[in-house]
Amino acid sequence: MPERMTAAPDASPAAPEDALAALRGEIDALDDALHDLVMRRADVVARMAASRVKGDASSFRPGREATILRRLLARHSGPLPPAALARLWREILSASNAMQGGFSVALPEGDAEVYKAARARFGAMAAPDLRAGPEAALAALAEGVAQAAVLPVPAAEGASAWWAGLDAPRLQVVARLPFYAVAPVPRAMVVTRDGPDPSGDDRTLLRFAFGHGGDGAAGAAGADEALRAVAGALRDAGLRPSAPTLLSRQHDALWALAEVEGAVAADDARLSALRARLPSNRVRPLGFYATPIEAAAPDAGGGE
Template structure:
């Protein structure tokens, strides 16, 4: 097409046609987003009548994202798809009851992970320690705490899991749920039990005053039907504490816990397995 023919109103203009098609698609997308919001509003009203305490459903959100990722194809990157839906899901949660997120931002990247997961409009409070973030949730000043993924070599004051008041506060999600590039990981904690997603992992705190090796604890877990994917050990004041990750949903009252030869075995919550390859 020459410059002269490009201006001829009698000839089709591919750019104008493409823009018109995009405008029509934008209108259709907008209509569907508004319809979705209406459905969420009806759901929020029914939950309010039932006295449902929290709008957060991390397991349900994980199921939605897994389904969309499984059917996704084309030029749009999968990570962009997840970012779009994380904003939609965060807005839907806000429709059902506002909430604030308390972030122990040990690094700036952790705050970014929290922001991407909970959306650009969700209030985030940055706090200087893990204990302060957990205290904000316990006091009702925030509804979710974002804490760094535990590391075995971290300082005692950083090992927040050793004193977690479960089941009052429990792990409900692992962030980021999807990511093509390596980045710091975090755990989300909130009051009440999380909801299963169909592919979950649980965290368990074990305490014993007996001197047990890592291999002995791993063997006892396997014998009880709780083979560990990860184990971190800390010895403080004559008490050995282990943070253990196992497959599936593990809750208080599970008969496998009673089979463990330890002083205490306390589930700390569970989370949907993230969709980014092997994380264990």
């Protein structure tokens, strides 16, 4: 018989059940302290909403949220996986956003990836508003029925080519989902009426239209020619691409979508440089978003 079985159980200074009770007592005290802080944080958000310091614009500030998450992830240490930290804060941020006014999110129905990305981003507090497709989701946003639209990541064809028809600057891309990922997780884009806010480390989407308006010769603009024109204009304007340029032929035109480093707003001087370089074409910023954090090593939890 092993030696430990011969010792009298109540001779031990800390019986397992006492040790468990002590640790649980510590956890209960910490839960109370955390809960007090979470309630105090919500009081500050309620004061912010009541003071109307943010005016009539939507309460949703994705750049500010990214800044908060980046700061917390940078100071994080200890055994709690960073993905769990991001998940906790995502729920706090979404709840405080919803506290400042109803928050409904328009989504294309039948797109499981977009749905999952939207639920992960906006949490339990946001009402999903399922629409027939990206254009219908954008229409709900434009009408003011929804406060944000979550759409598939831009691609050249099909429903994911919604960017070619995006009515910017009225509607603009403000976030790329997920902001924080440690494993493959659902991806999507967020569009709002209020436009993006800078986070200090952002990427901008720029749309270029070639041969718009039924101009036969220009309408036949070659893909290679368009890609060369975009690359040259970006270089001359001092803008650095952060992803390969997408091309899409639709609405009687050839469209290019470039992602560049930095936040480029409508009044940015680099846009004038682009427009000077491409006089016969149209250049339009579609919004910007916080550069996603891609964690180097996978850990438990996936991301937010």
